Amino acid sequence: MTETTKKTGVSRRTLLKGTAGLAGLAAGSGAITGFPYVMSAEPKVLRYLGTAVNEGDDISKQCLKDTGIKIEYITATTDDVTKRVMTQPNSFDVLDTEYFSLKKLVPSGNILALDAKKIKEFDNITPVFTKGETPGGKKIGGQGTAPWKVLYLEGKDSKTFSKTPTEFVTLIPTVYNADTLGIRPDLIKRPINSWSELLNPEFKGKASILNIPSIGIMDAAMVVEATGKHKYADKGNMTKDEIDLTMKVMTEAKKAGQFRAFWKDFNESVNLMASGETVIQSMWSPAVTKVRSMGIACTFQPLKEGYRSWASGFCVSKGVSGAKLDWAYEFVNWFLSGYAGAYLNRQGYYSAVLSTAKAHMEPYEWAYWMEGKPAEKDIKAPNGSLLEKAGAVRDGGSYEDRMGAVACWNAVMDENDYMVRKWNEFIAA
């Protein structure tokens, strides 16, 4: 028996040696492939980490054509993007992420702010981001992580957000939208105009909310405030008591069987709505479009309490420098130059620089998507599929009307940890 033990010991040591050797080999090969871009003969390649929102094949193809930069998409969910920035900051070059993640990303020091002076169209970026108002001058609700609160850093390597404009921009804005509840007008058969309808017993067993805590809690807060139970100082930064209250209201509704299901990804939300399992639920704009393109009535219903908004933008990994950083600027400048903006506008999102996107869109498209006018011709998606027939009007109307009615922004709260625990409790209730 003793002999056996000894033998085991020997082999284990040998094994460890082998493993260490392998690890060394892996590290070595990594180092070799780590810097091929120094050689000028190599093509310009940028690894682009982001959610699927901006990652159209058409965009990368056009970019290659216009700038010679090859974009390699790394697609992940919002949460996974954040996780990746934290744990593998060298696995990407350009980052496309949401403003609310900045509260986590900036202190980590894993991302590099971009220089506003090198962004050609920076001064043309919509005042939604820079001033918190629409081009028409409507003040936008600033609860939650509103982009203008986290747009600037105090210095190049600073970890503090600047209240006044500086040249160091955390994220160069790309895309944003205003979200609200989706409804099935054919099954509800009456006007809906408040977030409080989500908890209306009339829709018992036919309502849904999304099971992504950081976004779900915001929708829940919109609902609670609409029912008149509580007025939040800042829905995007609740106190523990407010979190308790919000979750209590939602838990009671859940126990009473109000919710048919919660959804976690885009396709689930489309399925629930299209199959008639739910008639009212939190939803995202392209999901509504998808349900409609299946020939099923679905409205992205404007509500009197306003929209919950979100916004994304570009920054780069801290590991990016030299020529690669120049390409990154070239790419961001290209992105804001119109083609990509028009592409995003045609999907029902909004582009950061409106003037350049407008130049890349047909006047009838601009009138439908941005001005809230009835479509003169059939409205087509970027891939050519029919979205709306001539005569249709966009839900919620014009850019001014929709963005002007934003009440709050996706957020990471100071009490995020507590909120996540309470959310788990809500799911378990």
Add this chain to the structure above:
Amino acid sequence: MDTSQDILQQASPDLVRGSDTARPAKAARLSPSFVSWLQAGPMMLVFLAFFLIPLVFVVIVSFWDYNEYQLLPAFSGRGYTDTFEGCIAQLPDLCTIAKTYLKTLKLCFLVWAITLFIGFWVAYFLAFHVKSKTWQMGLSLLCTIPFWTSNVIRMIAWIPLLGRNGLVNSGLMKTGLINQPVEWLLFSEFSVVLALVHLFTFFMVVPIFNSMIRIDKSLIEAAYDAGATGFQTLVNVVVPLAKPGIVIGSIFVITIVMGDFITIGVMGGQQIAAAGKIIETRVNALQFPAAAANAVILLVITFLIITMMSRIVDIKKEL
């Protein structure tokens, strides 16, 4: 005593006797103990690199502290204390973690019992009623059909079947059995159990079939000759000899269901708590130590269940 013999002796005295007779032929060059290490080596390496070392990290990290954006490598029991928050204060109401585990265990038990029942009879049919090897093979392959499509598609496919306007409901309404669609068919514990059983019965069928096929047919004939009824033969001969398969199948099913959160999420309409779901939520919120703590808790509980099962049957001895 050399290792290979040691292990073999534990496993089965018959085999060792077999190897004794075979020894003179192969004893020439490599020592048998070296050969067995060589054979087990690759698996050990994989096991060490991809299971044991990561597991050690998980346990270490579970005792770290964290903030919004990073792990703080200082000892902290916060991952655990947060997890058991309210477990004493809320009594007699159950705390989140207790509720979650009760629910998970309940689902686990139901799925285990049903897959065992179905799996046993499918295996029984395959082993004793299907005579030709080809048919046995072909029918076993049929059992893998649920694995031919992706997990997500398979689960989405249940909606048109069990949904409010699905096939089952519209069928029942047409026959006049019900006036209103039955809601509990989908996004309920029923649908979760249904989907899990559909998925994992196969894991029960294979090991049980494997045990049954090795039962010496003459034993059954002997039982018959001795006047045992079919039921007596089943209880006294087949079940005891199929025990290793039953236990292995049970371990497969239980460990998978304990950790599942995707099927429970989709089929339960995200409204049913699962131990795995808590871990996922924590990971997504970048609260790695809390996630690790929950993973350790899940591991301990699953390990306890398996230990209990291997108390009932000594797998090592039976194999």
